[in-house]
Amino acid sequence: MAANEQLAMLVQPDRVHRSVYADPAIFELEMERVFGRAWLVLGHASQVPKAGDYFTTRMGREPVIVIRKDNNEIGVLVNRCAHRGAMVCAEGRGNAERFVCPYHGWSYDRGGELKAVPFVSGYPQGKIPELGLRAVPRIVLYRGFIFASLAASGPDLEEFLGPAKKSFDDFVDRAPGGELEVAGGVFKHSYNGNWKLMLENHLDGAHPAWVHASSVAVARNAPEPGKPGEEHYFDIAVRQMRQNGAPDAVWEATGIWSTRYGHGYMGDYHSDDRLVVGMGNPVFDDYRKGLIDEVGEKEADRILRVTLWNTIVYPNCSFMSQFRQLRIIHPLAVDRSVVYTYSFRMKNAPPRMFRDTVAFANVVNGTGSWVLTDDLEVYERLQRGLSSGAVEWVYIGRGYGRDVEEPGSTRRGATGTSEVFIRGQLQAWLAYMQKK
Amino acid sequence: MNIQEFLYHEARLLDTGQFEAWLELFTEDATYWLPLERDQKDPLETSSIIHDDRTLLELRVKQARHPRAHARLPLARTVHQVGNVMPLEEKNGELRVASTLQVVEFRNERQRLYGALVEHRLRREGDSFRIAHKRVDLVNSEGELDGIAILF
Numbered sequence: 001m002a003a004n005e006q007l008a009m010l011v012q013p014d015r016v017h018r019s020v021y022a023d024p025a026i027f028e029l030e031m032e033r034v035f036g037r038a039w040l041v042l043g044h045a046s047q048v049p050k051a052g053d054y055f056t057t058r059m060g061r062e063p064v065i066v067i068r069k070d071n072n073e074i075g076v077l078v079n080r081c082a083h084r085g086a087m088v089c090a091e092g093r094g095n096a097e098r099f100v101c102p103y104h105g106w107s108y109d110r111g112g113e114l115k116a117v118p119f120v121s122g123y124p125q126g127k128i129p130e131l132g133l134r135a136v137p138r139i140v141l142y143r144g145f146i147f148a149s150l151a152a153s154g155p156d157l158e159e160f161l162g163p164a165k166k167s168f169d170d171f172v173d174r175a176p177g178g179e180l181e182v183a184g185g186v187f188k189h190s191y192n193g194n195w196k197l198m199l200e201n202h203l204d205g206a207h208p209a210w211v212h213a214s215s216v217a218v219a220r221n222a223p224e225p226g227k228p229g230e231e232h233y234f235d236i237a238v239r240q241m242r243q244n245g246a247p248d249a250v251w252e253a254t255g256i257w258s259t260r261y262g263h264g265y266m267g268d269y270h271s272d273d274r275l276v277v278g279m280g281n282p283v284f285d286d287y288r289k290g291l292i293d294e295v296g297e298k299e300a301d302r303i304l305r306v307t308l309w310n311t312i313v314y315p316n317c318s319f320m321s322q323f324r325q326l327r328i329i330h331p332l333a334v335d336r337s338v339v340y341t342y343s344f345r346m347k348n349a350p351p352r353m354f355r356d357t358v359a360f361a362n363v364v365n366g367t368g369s370w371v372l373t374d375d376l377e378v379y380e381r382l383q384r385g386l387s388s389g390a391v392e393w394v395y396i397g398r399g400y401g402r403d404v405e406e407p408g409s410t411r412r413g414a415t416g417t418s419e420v421f422i423r424g425q426l427q428a429w430l431a432y433m434q435k436k
Numbered sequence: 437m438n439i440q441e442f443l444y445h446e447a448r449l450l451d452t453g454q455f456e457a458w459l460e461l462f463t464e465d466a467t468y469w470l471p472l473e474r475d476q477k478d479p480l481e482t483s484s485i486i487h488d489d490r491t492l493l494e495l496r497v498k499q500a501r502h503p504r505a506h507a508r509l510p511l512a513r514t515v516h517q518v519g520n521v522m523p524l525e526e527k528n529g530e531l532r533v534a535s536t537l538q539v540v541e542f543r544n545e546r547q548r549l550y551g552a553l554v555e556h557r558l559r560r561e562g563d564s565f566r567i568a569h570k571r572v573d574l575v576n577s578e579g580e581l582d583g584i585a586i587l588f
Binding site (some may be wrong): 183184185186187188189190191192210211213214215217218219221222223232233234237238241338343354355358359361362366367368369370372373374376377378381 | 470472473476480481482483484485486487489491492495496498499502503504505506507508578579580581582583584585
């Protein structure tokens with residue numbers, strides 16, 4: 001496998017080697033050193049409200065079960081029988097008293113402890129109690145979001161998140177009473193490309209005008225969205241697609257920040273003409289009143305004026321706090337990835353707010369979206385281009401040399417379209433990869 | 437045109453790239469729906485692979501013609517195979533019709549196969565019909581799906 005010196009060669013200040021995206025051996029090492037170590041976002045506590053509630057997911061490629069245990073804590077178990085290795089739980093979600101392996105009937109409780117083994121007399125005495133489902137060693141909740149790490153030691157979550165923690169605060173603070181729940185279905189979109197390509201796209205302010213040119217054009221010629229209180233169903237789609245065609249100056253003025261461990265976030269590029277019902281809209285006003293009842297007017301207005309668009313938590317998550325969309329990326333192979341997109345309902349907000357979230361999800365994150373399908377096409381073209389050895393380097397130099405150091409190990413791009421966040425992601429990637 | 441002929445006609449418009457003519461089959465108040473979840477009741481409280489009103493459906497057709505619609509250039513070639521056509525009921529001037537659909541899509545050296553249960557709500561118009569509602573339940577709607585850039 002690649003020695004550290006070789007790995008260091010692959011990531012240079014303003015360029016990265018194509019093998020980082022295309023070499024299966026690099027991918028294998030990433031699963032161990034990046035996904036096997038980093039804190040990964042697994043989901044939200046609302047997905048497992050009662051004891052025994054569970055859902056299956058992946059940590060890197062490891063199949064895991066996220067479960068609410070009898071002591072009300074959330075556990076994460078590797079979904080693999082201690083006996084012969086079969087997945088003990090079919091994929092999906094539900095409520096279980098026991099996980100019974102379909103192969104020989106070994107059964108495990110909600111904490112992963114092995115409780116029953118058929119033909120038990122055949123095993124050496126004392127062996128059975130040592131076996132169980134492997135528990136993922138570190139699990140921490142931050143304001144309802146479930147984080148886990150496959151590594152027993154490493155930076156704690158606070159250090160790991162750094163300033164990116166504020167984006168989760170933004171997500172939760174916007175919900176009156178902080179009450180959020182995952183709702184409205186899960187999109188699972190896959191593509192023939194490396195997992196990093198998505199994370200390098202979500203904060204890229206220079207791509208929408210090109211990648212999304214066709215949806216911008218058709219939306220510009222669409223009927224006008226309605227005034228507050230006179231909205232049409234199509235408004236959210238039309239507004240968001242038009243917004244992707246914002247003038248260059250808007251993108252350049254949008255802030256972009258990169259933080260330690262590869263996280264990043266961008267300021268909002270939307271004008272006051274908000275996508276989802278905004279100021280002046282009766283539904284939004286109701287929502288705002290609810291928020292004021294909880295935290296007072298001053299705090300409510302502070303919360304509503306936070307302008308964050310996408311936040312990336314490296315290496316597996318990207319979310320939109322204002323629009324309550326969270327995307328988790330699962331690498332499947334060096335050139336194959338799948339992204340799960342969740343929408344969140346604010347439990348104490350007017351129901352219409354959630355309908356707008358759903359409509360927004362369909363436009364931006366839907367498998368049949370006008371917008372997403374063009375991103376996926378470009379990821380696949382990237383992968384095909386990067387699979388060619390005819391040219392070795394990928395250039396990531398937009399804004400390079402003009403990054404602005406800010407407090408808290410944060411680096412701001414010179415302009416909103418800076419590739420500072422890609423450079424930051426790859427520096428973090430290299431740090432994970434070089435650590436033996 | 438009887439119901440079966442109408443559904444075949446609709447499929448042929450899609451398979452011969454006559455998307456604008458296909459769009460004209462839909463009424464002004466039509467909805468076009470690919471639910472995300474099995475037995476999904478509601479398109480407003482749960483996400484959908486596609487949920488378009490007539491305005492959005494028109495944008496979808498127009499996007500397919502745009503010179504920089506990357507996921508639609510080249511346009512996929514398709515075969516829409518309609519089967520098991522069965523009228524369910526006639527109510528409020530609308531005919532509810534169930535059918536099954538298999539679609540073969542070819543684009544960029546890749547062939548994909550879709551299967552779906554379909555329900556149309558049709559309004560009689562002259563010798564033919566208009567589509568007031570079309571619901572396409574893909575059998576893998578809840579599965580991991582690559583981007584969908586074709587019309588069903």
